[in-house]
Amino acid sequence: MSKKKLGLNTICTHIGEIKDEQFKGAISPIYLSTSYQFDNVDVKRYPRYFNTPNQEHLVKKIAALEHTEDALIFASGMAAISHMFLAFLQKGDHLVVQNTLYGGATNFIREEFSKYGIEYTFTDGYDVSDFEAAIQPNTKLIHIETPSNPLLTITDIKAIASLAKSKGILSSIDNTFASPINQNPIDFGIDLVMHSATKYLGGHSDILAGAVAGSKEHIERIWNVGKNLGGSLSDFTVWMLERSMKTLTLRVKAQTKNAKKLAQFLDNHSAIAKVNYPGLKHHPQHELAKSQMHDFGAMLSFELVEGIDAMAFQNQLNLIKSSMSLAGVESTMLLPAETSHALLTQDERDAVGISNQLIRFSVGIETFRDLKNDIKQALIKIKTASCA
Structure with missing residues (x-):
């Protein structure tokens, strides 16, 4: 065959x-x-x-x-x-x-x-x-x-x-x-x-x-x-x-499904200034992505609004791991400015849009509800702490 x-x-x-x-x-x-x-x-x-x-x-x-x-x-x-x-x-x-x-x-x-x-x-x-x-x-x-x-x-x-x-x-x-x-x-x-x-x-x-x-x-x-x-x-x-x-297709499809829903959730949250995900219709290259991708993938990134400490937010997560690398079956988040792009200077990161508020989110295969609730509780805790 x-x-x-x-x-x-x-x-x-x-x-x-x-x-x-x-x-x-x-x-x-x-x-x-x-x-x-x-x-x-x-x-x-x-x-x-x-x-x-x-x-x-x-x-x-x-x-x-x-x-x-x-x-x-x-x-x-x-x-x-x-x-x-x-x-x-x-x-x-x-x-x-x-x-x-x-x-x-x-x-x-x-x-x-x-x-x-x-x-x-x-x-x-x-x-x-x-x-x-x-x-x-x-x-x-x-x-x-x-x-x-x-x-x-x-x-x-x-x-x-x-x-x-x-x-x-x-x-x-x-x-x-x-x-x-x-x-x-x-x-x-x-x-x-x-x-x-x-x-x-x-x-x-x-x-x-x-x-x-x-x-x-x-x-x-x-x-x-x-x-x-x-x-x-x-x-x-x-x-x-x-x-x-052997499980590549099963994993990626499950991760992509979760990422689509999480991107929508984050996009509508008041603590999130911006979401970068080609599956969102307002993404500047959404139509281009549709034309060359079978689906939009399981990676996204988002920026927290000013005043919310990005590292402190990650420290409040219970389920999503603050971890290097990406694409495992488990969901992970990291700060590119502290990890993948740490070798670049601040000016170099600024030039390509890598802010200190930016978080990269590798979406895993967990139940969507559990991932959503983990993000919600972390944002509530960090906002409460910042107001104290």
Whole structure:
């Protein structure tokens, strides 16, 4: 049966599994060996070459979900994006990159690119005209993130892909926030899709991983860098990730359903100054999000009104965890200014709209009523304390 005809739950459950031919177990066996026979074999396997049995099979699942020919998995999301950049950018080349980007990626570009002689330009905005204005004669790659972290801005994927192709430039995207369940950028012409697999692909806050998906030609080029830099993933984690992805569709759909209702609740609360969620009709890119996303995702952010201490609010939460990272089955909140964007200066955060009142909300699979009540009681407590 063609993979394109399989449903998402079927792909998540069965594509990329290893058949247990010996004992007929229902799940993929795990191969922990770091040493394999090299003679009289079809594949000379070596963990650093990304071709152990568990690695080789898992990427089939990722590629099937992202509608690509191939994929690679890495030891972290930052390993994935750095390998991708270094595979297609060399001394004298130029990168055009969206200005609202994950803070770790922004920091990597600013701190490491000069060492390699790679030039870059952050766009002034996220309209296609902003990207076109940033292109230079030596531009080799355009990189976007949509929805963005943590402001949930939406970039026109098709327009950026078309612009890149018209200039003979490659395009890449960080698809972590949407997940392949809610967005498939390859269908709009993007060349390379990366994920922090720590997030939705893993989904249980217990593994660290990254992934890049694309054509066989592009993935082979990234592999050539990867085998030298050594950013491969342990096979136990690979096995954990394959196991976790079996429930990816179920988890993301449940989280997205909760996020829609919580965004509406927060949007109507007097203690909330602003809610950033593309599913809200007043979101400036709501219609664009509808045109390129299957659904609006489970990430949102909101700003508390002035006078309410953001950290104190989080300290009053009982159910929702104040925690780093995102996309686990449990709901979490954090302050981007203190975590994901802490490496940026205050001026840099102000320039991209990261206020000290901003809270990023990763919505989990808990019962909506319980999440709503937890937020309500925390706001009541912090408002009462501020009036005392």
